[in-house]
Amino acid sequence: MSAGIISLLVFLLPGFVAAWVFYGLTSHPRPERFERIVEVLIFTFVVQALVPVLKWALLWTGEYVAILPWSDETKLVASLAVALVTGSAGTVCANKDIPHRWLRKYGRLTLRRSHPSEWFTAFASIQAQVTLNFKDGRRLQGWPKEWPRSHHAGHFVLQEPAWIYGDGYVELTQTETLIVPASEIESVEFMKE
Secondary structure, X not given: OXXXXXXXXXXXXXXXXXXXXXXXXXXXXXXXXXXXXXXXXHHHHHHHHHHHHHHHHHHHHHOOOOOOOOOHHHHHHHHHHHHHHHHHHHHHHHHHOHHHXXXXXXXXXXXXXXXXXXXXHHHHHOXXXXXXXXXXXXXXXXXXXXXXXXXXXXXXXXXXXXXXXXOEEXXXXXXXXXXXXXXXXXXXXXXXX
């Protein structure tokens, strides 16, 4: 490979790292190829904009405490560290609905949430027992420990499961956790306290 391609890859590497952290730690589906490239470029821009700020802070700190001199290797390590922090900050913001919550509350600019779907928002924001209504009419209640990313694929992981028959329950006292395929479920009810 030519030196130009290698330097371009080194320049873009922090953006790839930040995107990798973000999609590895959130339930957001990976976008199409073009959108992924755009997101990597945005992450790269943010990281490359923050590295000079970090350089300034480290040089200022170096006046009082002896640290390594700033070099190309130091810049690469600093950009990767900033990429990890940027990807992690994006993950926290997306998982905790921080930017959209502020925009809904203070700016009234949006009604949307940071979560990938309404399905995920419901499970992330409502802390209650659920009743899974199977396509064949059966009903199962329990505490959702994990849930699928979408309503048609994946599995529910329920703790303290109990089958519902008419007005009664049959608790599965010997079962700690039950895994149910989402493809078997017609609807989900969130129970009131």
